[in-house]
Every structure is written in C-alpha cells, then in structure tokens.
Amino acid sequence: MERNQQLRRQLASMRQSLFDQGHLDEQFILLEELQDDANPNFVEEVVTLHYRDSARLITTIERALEKSPLDFNKLDGYMHQFKGSSTSIGAKKVKAESTQFREYCEAGNGEGCLKTFQLLKRDYATLRRKLEAYFQLARQAGPNEIACRPK
Amino acid sequence: MENGFSSPRNDTFNPAGLRVLVVDDDLAWLKILEKMLKKCSYEVIVMIIGKQFSHGSMFASSCSYTKGLLETSKWMHFIACASVFLLYDVVLFLKLKHFALARHVRHLIIFRAWLGLRTRKILNGGLELLNFSKHFASSLTAFVSVNPCNPIKQNQVASEIFELDIMLMNGPLMWYSTILISPRISLVLGGSDIEVTTCGLARDALSLLRERKDGYDIVISDVNMPDMDGFKLLEHVGLEMDLPVIMMSVDGETSRVMKGVQHGACDYLLKPIRMKELRNIWQHVFRKKIHEVRDIENIEGFESIHMTRSGSDQSVDGPLLTGEDLTSVRKRKDAENRHDDRDCGDASSTKKARVVWSIDLHQKFVKAVNQIGFDKVGPKKILDLMNVPWLTRENVASHLQKYRLYLTRLQKDELKTSVGGIKQKDSPSKDSAASFGIQNSITVHHHNDVSNGGYRFSRSNSVVQNVDAKSLEGDVKGIDTIPVTGHKRVLTVDIPNSHKARCSQIGFNGSFVPGHSDVNFTSFDSAIPTQPWSEVSETQFQHEHKPLRLENDFTQLPLPGPRHHIQVDCIQSGPSASSKPSVVDKDNLKPFDCTYKSNYPNAIPIGSAVDTFPVQTTSPIVNHQPFEPIARTTSSMKSQGLNLSCIPDLEAAQRNINWGVGSSLTSLDEDLQLCWLQGDCFAMNLGLQDINFSEYNDPALNSEVPFHLYDTMRFDYEHYYDPTECPIIDQGLFIA
Numbered sequence: 001m002e003r004n005q006q007l008r009r010q011l012a013s014m015r016q017s018l019f020d021q022g023h024l025d026e027q028f029i030l031l032e033e034l035q036d037d038a039n040p041n042f043v044e045e046v047v048t049l050h051y052r053d054s055a056r057l058i059t060t061i062e063r064a065l066e067k068s069p070l071d072f073n074k075l076d077g078y079m080h081q082f083k084g085s086s087t088s089i090g091a092k093k094v095k096a097e098s099t100q101f102r103e104y105c106e107a108g109n110g111e112g113c114l115k116t117f118q119l120l121k122r123d124y125a126t127l128r129r130k131l132e133a134y135f136q137l138a139r140q141a142g143p144n145e146i147a148c149r150p151k
Numbered sequence: 152m153e154n155g156f157s158s159p160r161n162d163t164f165n166p167a168g169l170r171v172l173v174v175d176d177d178l179a180w181l182k183i184l185e186k187m188l189k190k191c192s193y194e195v196i197v198m199i200i201g202k203q204f205s206h207g208s209m210f211a212s213s214c215s216y217t218k219g220l221l222e223t224s225k226w227m228h229f230i231a232c233a234s235v236f237l238l239y240d241v242v243l244f245l246k247l248k249h250f251a252l253a254r255h256v257r258h259l260i261i262f263r264a265w266l267g268l269r270t271r272k273i274l275n276g277g278l279e280l281l282n283f284s285k286h287f288a289s290s291l292t293a294f295v296s297v298n299p300c301n302p303i304k305q306n307q308v309a310s311e312i313f314e315l316d317i318m319l320m321n322g323p324l325m326w327y328s329t330i331l332i333s334p335r336i337s338l339v340l341g342g343s344d345i346e347v348t349t350c351g352l353a354r355d356a357l358s359l360l361r362e363r364k365d366g367y368d369i370v371i372s373d374v375n376m377p378d379m380d381g382f383k384l385l386e387h388v389g390l391e392m393d394l395p396v397i398m399m400s401v402d403g404e405t406s407r408v409m410k411g412v413q414h415g416a417c418d419y420l421l422k423p424i425r426m427k428e429l430r431n432i433w434q435h436v437f438r439k440k441i442h443e444v445r446d447i448e449n450i451e452g453f454e455s456i457h458m459t460r461s462g463s464d465q466s467v468d469g470p471l472l473t474g475e476d477l478t479s480v481r482k483r484k485d486a487e488n489r490h491d492d493r494d495c496g497d498a499s500s501t502k503k504a505r506v507v508w509s510i511d512l513h514q515k516f517v518k519a520v521n522q523i524g525f526d527k528v529g530p531k532k533i534l535d536l537m538n539v540p541w542l543t544r545e546n547v548a549s550h551l552q553k554y555r556l557y558l559t560r561l562q563k564d565e566l567k568t569s570v571g572g573i574k575q576k577d578s579p580s581k582d583s584a585a586s587f588g589i590q591n592s593i594t595v596h597h598h599n600d601v602s603n604g605g606y607r608f609s610r611s612n613s614v615v616q617n618v619d620a621k622s623l624e625g626d627v628k629g630i631d632t633i634p635v636t637g638h639k640r641v642l643t644v645d646i647p648n649s650h651k652a653r654c655s656q657i658g659f660n661g662s663f664v665p666g667h668s669d670v671n672f673t674s675f676d677s678a679i680p681t682q683p684w685s686e687v688s689e690t691q692f693q694h695e696h697k698p699l700r701l702e703n704d705f706t707q708l709p710l711p712g713p714r715h716h717i718q719v720d721c722i723q724s725g726p727s728a729s730s731k732p733s734v735v736d737k738d739n740l741k742p743f744d745c746t747y748k749s750n751y752p753n754a755i756p757i758g759s760a761v762d763t764f765p766v767q768t769t770s771p772i773v774n775h776q777p778f779e780p781i782a783r784t785t786s787s788m789k790s791q792g793l794n795l796s797c798i799p800d801l802e803a804a805q806r807n808i809n810w811g812v813g814s815s816l817t818s819l820d821e822d823l824q825l826c827w828l829q830g831d832c833f834a835m836n837l838g839l840q841d842i843n844f845s846e847y848n849d850p851a852l853n854s855e856v857p858f859h860l861y862d863t864m865r866f867d868y869e870h871y872y873d874p875t876e877c878p879i880i881d882q883g884l885f886i887a
Contacts, residue, residue, distance in 0.1 A: 034186045042186060050179035081375060084401030087422045088179040 007141040014134050023127045027090025044135045050089045051128060057082045058121065065114060075113060076105040086124075093123045180399075180422060184371065353379030357387055360394070369417075374400035374407060382414040389415035515539065516550060 018024045028043075035042035061078045064071065083098040097120035104112035353376050360370070370388050374381035385396045395417040400407060403421045411419045519536035520528050530548035537547070 031183065034183065039186065046179050046182050049182055053178055077375075080402055084373075084375070084422055085179060087401045088183055 004141060007137060011134070011137050011141055014130070014137065018127075018130060018134070022092050023123070023130065025090045025092040027087060029090070031089065044138070047089050047131055047135070050085055054082055054085045054124070057085065058124065061117065065117060070110045070113065072105040072108055072113075076102050079105065091124070091127055094120060094127060097123060180373070353381075353384045357384065360388060361391065369395050369397065371397045371399060371420075374398050374402070374411065382410055385411065385414045385416055512539065512542075513550075516547070516554070520551070520554070
C-alpha cells in the first residue's frame, strides 16, 4: 500500500501539473467523470483514439504547409478538425494554438501559420508524452477508489 | 437554469431509452458522446463518418459497453446546441425562410453557443449573418470574451445560451410541452439502455435511418464529415425522417450555426459537449412531438395543459401531462402509445408528404383567415378562400392549429410580460388568438419567470408591425391581418403616418434609442395581438400598418409601464415580424433609426425578409411562416423585439422610448412602448431586448445583444450587458 500510495501521490501531482501548466482543461475532468466501473480505462481509451486521429492530421497539415503557395482554406479545414479533436480531451494549449493558427489562416499570414504550427507541434508532443507517462503510472497504481484508501 | 426556469433539469428527467443517433468523424468524440449519452440512459447510436472500416471496428471494440455497435456506418448523435431554440425563433430568419417554412413542423431548431464568434466577423458576414449574429451571435461572442478557445468559457456561454434557449422555449407551449412530457416520458420509456451505434459514413447513416424510419428518435451529427457535409445530412434527415437533428462542432462560428439552423437543426452544440447538454436532447424530441401533437390538438386541450402546467411548476415533475400530450410524447418505445389518437393523425401525417408552408402560402392563409375573421375561421372556409388546389383540408386545419397556438403564445407572452391587464385587451387581430391568449396568459402566468422575460419578445412581434405601418409600404399586406385590428398594440410606433414612413415598421426604426428601456417592450403585455404579428410576419410585414392602428391600440392598451425596458434592444431585430428586411441590414444594429426604418421599408418586402426572422413564429409551436418575412435576418432578432409593437400604452410609458430616432419616432416613442414582446418564440428577441438599443447602434453591440438577451430573458430583462454576468446555464434544459 505504501508503494501504491506513493504512486498515487505521484499520479496526483502529475495530473495536477498538467492542469497547472495549462495543458489540460476541464474537459479532461469531464472525461474522468465519465470513467466508471464499466469503463475503467475510459480516459485512456479516448486519449488513444484522439492521438490516432490527430497524429494523422498533424502529418497532413505539415505536408500542406510545405506546399507553396499555402492553401489557407485547406489548412483552416484541417486545423478545424484538429481543434475539434483536441477539444475532446481538453488539450488546452494545443487548442489555443490551433485557434491561433486558424486566425492566421484567415488573415492569410503564412509566416504566422508556420510559427504557430511549430509551437503547436511542440505542445502536442509534450502533452502526449506526459499523458502517456501519466497513464502508465495510473495503470501501475491500479484502480483508484479501491487502492487509495489510507488505512 | 436559475432564472425563471424550473429547477434545472437533472437526470431524473431524462427519458430513458431515448434513441439518439450520433454522427461524427472524430472517434474520440464519438466515444465520449457515446459514453455521455449512455449515462443519460439514452439509446445511443453512433455513426462514424468517414472513417475507415477498420477504424470503426477498432472503435467498436473499444466500446465494449455499447450495444448494437454497428459498423462504421452507424450514426452519431448530433448534439445540437440548445440555443437553437433561440435561434429558432430568431434564426429562422436568415435565409431560413425556406427551412423554417418547410420545417415549421419540426422547427426544433436549436442553436446555440456561437462561441468563438467574433463580433467583427459577424459584422463582416453577410447581411443575414450579421443580423443573425448581431442579435444572437454577437452577444455571445462578446460574452465568450476574446478567448474563444477557452472551453470553460465557451461552455459557460453555451450554457447560457442554452439556458436562454430554454427560457425562450419556455414559452407557453414549450413550457408545457416539456413539463408535460417529461414525467410521461420516463414512464413510457422505461429504462432501456442506450444503444450506441456508430456509423462511419454519412451515407451509411442515412441508409440506416431510412431502413428503420422509426428506429431513432434523434440524430446527432457533426458538422464536418468526410463524405458528406453535416448540413446535408441534416437536411436529409429532416426532410425524410423528420427527426430532430442536433449539430455539433468545435466551431461555433455564426455562419455555421446559422447554417445549421437553416438546414433545420434542432440544436447546435459546441464541443466540448457537456453531459447536461446531452441529457437534454430528449427535449428536442419531445418538443417536436408535442408540436406535432399540438397541431392536432385543440386549443382547449392546450389550454388545459396550461392549467396543468401551472401546477407542475418547475419541477418538471408535474406530471401534468394530460392525456393528449402524453400520448404524443410517447417515444417510439410504445409504438402504439406513441401515436395515440392525437398523435396518430400527426404521425400519419408525418409520413405523408408534408406540406411546405411557404411564405406565400402562409400569407394566403393569413389573408384568408383575416377575411373570414379569426373566430369564425374554419379549415374549409380557409381552404376555399385560399384557392390552392393541391392543399387539403387537413393541411389547412393543422396549419390553422399551429397558427392559433402561435398566436396564443404570443398573447400569453404578452400577458406575462407584466402587463397583465393589457393583455387581455389586446384583441389580437385574431380574435381567437386573443382568446387563447387570455386563457393562456392566465395559466401562463405561473410559469414564467423565464418565459416572461424571454418572451417578451415574442409578443412584440405582432406589435411591431403596426408601427411601421407606414413604412410598410405595401408590404404590410398582412397588416390588416395584423392584429392591429384588435389591439393595435402594434408598436405604437404608429406614430403618425408621417413618421411612419420613417419608422418603417415599428417606428422604432432605429430609433430605438438604445437604452431606452422606456420602450415598453413590456407593454406587450397588452395582448398585443400576437396575431398581428403573425400576420404581420406573414404578410411579411407588409403591414402598412396603419398607424392608426397603433394609436388605437394604445389607447386601449394600457401600457404596462415601462417595466420592460426591453428597450428596444430588441435589437433591431427589428420588427421582426414583418418585413424586417430593413432589419436585415446589418447596420440595423447601428442606430436603430436606420435600421428600423430600413427594416420596415424593407421589411415589408417580407418576402425576402422573412427569412431573417426566424419567424419567430417559429415559435415552437407553430413555425409560423409568418415570421419568415422577418427574415431578413437582420433583424430577426429585432423582429422579435420589435414586437414592441405595441406598446400601446402610450401614456404609459414608456414613451420614453428614446428612440432617439428622430422626430418621426418621437411620436412613436410614446406609442412604441415597444412592447418588445416579441413573439414568444423569439426568444432571441429576448436577448435583444435587453440589449438596449443603444447597444445596437454600435455594431459591436451586437455582441452585447446576445447577452442581454439572455440576461433579460432570464432576469426579466435586466440588461445585463455584462456578459460575464451571464450565468452559465448549464442546465440549459429547456424545461429547466
């Protein structure tokens, strides 16, 4: 239990840092709420699905950004999709950046788009990494409700 | 929904087993929605759009709890924004006229959460968009603050909108509907699991839907789908199956929302979607059913419902469901029950080809009704007068029903708005309407806090028209019909014809001097003949409205007193009723003078305008086409607001209507009490109302408007311009 408690504490602090750093927002909390006994790994599953989708999109956007001249409409469309996807897990920073990206698209600002996209990719990768670590730890720690009860 | 709404809905009222079809191409969202809906005890059918088959199976396998997980061709649930309702009334305007008309039966168009919209964008948008957004979106945008990507904020806004919607929807009819239904629903539905079916392609979804016409209760679909545009799917579903459809998207752009509404969406949800929103989707279904039923129902029946309603109160628990209603609400579970006698007719009629009540047709209808005289009207007579060969008596009868309900609602709203007495006076052009109104109003009183607030707008519809009588050049053909006959409530804007010209329509033209709360919007209380509104709208405001009318009204109607400062905020939405064409001008928001004036003159051409104002008539019940005229999207909001019409109490009031508009309006001011009572339906107007016109003057205000709308709606029109104050309506449940 000790170890488990430790793990839990670690998990909790990890989770909290994700929020504090602005990576996640309340949508993530909503997902956690949806998780229940019937779906003990609900959040993880959703995140996995999200990453599957979004990884594809990132590649597509990247390819589109290499073209020239930039097709802002298409880019906007992709980013719109991406934004929707990141909203599903509550990826706050990524979402903000995708909005910014779309604004640049609207303004026809290619430079801005590229810059924003770099930021976005970076934050996206960061969040993904952190979430993976988080879920790994969570799996180790086991089901919350049961384990965490301090004796 | 705190305000005025009955206690926020919670799970208890979710009709278990509601079958929801969810459509999206984003697997993550699909999964989330599925889970959320399951939690609501809904039957979820998920449709994945455009995903590979393998994707779908992967998804399917990951959703172990999902029953009936179909292949990728399952549908997703459309989670539309509850605000559609708001939009519904208001939105029906923008170019929606066709849809509004065509779908008046379905009219559960809910739009909401224009989160992330920028006021500027909106302003730059098309006229309709502008109007729309101005009234609706702008405010939301503003509300959302400049941080559209803040989901929390968005949700807040969404909630508010949602709530607002609900409020709006809490019109006499809606209120009852929902209340009535809910208790029943749970009885009827039982506690089945939610079936989640996922569809990967829109076409698969469509075929699924087509296979089992009765297999689904509601459809939720994403806006962006690979193989088919979400809006197209929406259309198909709406036309073929007549199911309420909710749109969802991460993008709350006004244009999209509007588009959704135009295509008949019941609601438009923004992602992230909250549980609450999902829980409430059943309301759409019920509303729809209720409306259908109501069409068939007699007014009496309806009234009785009201009575019951009052009893039930907020806690939806009031199982006031009268027999009739209940039957109508039955979900598909009880096939037999569902379509009880009441429903039967409706159900069967739904199966048949629906008559699309175009504006022209509706105008003819209104004309016929007016000719005959509202109280003596009968389907056969109308049919004969209309002289439309392909129209059947049943069509007319059902349409008449809706129309009556609509008028009734308007009346009720007026009553609610504070002026108790006046309402009665209004003798809406439609006498019958008046009767309804009175009756309804009585019952209605109970309810509404919200409704009152919100509905202020609705009332005005009719009223507004009168105002412009002058301006209405010609358009107002309906004006006669416009209740002006009865109540001249019509926006007192009657102001002597001289003014009229300027004031196109509601005298308020623009002059609504923003901020003049004086405008007695509230005055609609007087029974502003809601009818006129409808009429007006129908006639597209052609009202020429005889200024005289207004005057008459005024005398009759004691102005309720400035209570409602609804101030013309009614945002230019202009004389929603009629011809809002003028309103349509984006600029309408700006100085009201301009807008209104323009509105009216334009408005009258209602034909086009009709679209803009979502017909407030669309008021849930009857999607009266009449509102269509309002269309011009521009003022859709306004139109509703313009219901101001009739602030009959000249004295009272509100004369202050500072409309500032100018001289012409000056006279109107007094008259205009601006009973913004925009037709109840116009919930949207509500928002507008708050928005003091002052706001409107500034396009930027548009954004404000929404808030106000909400605020007012909720709080009885206090202008909360402060968006941040808008409480989050999370619950948004219609029934609150």
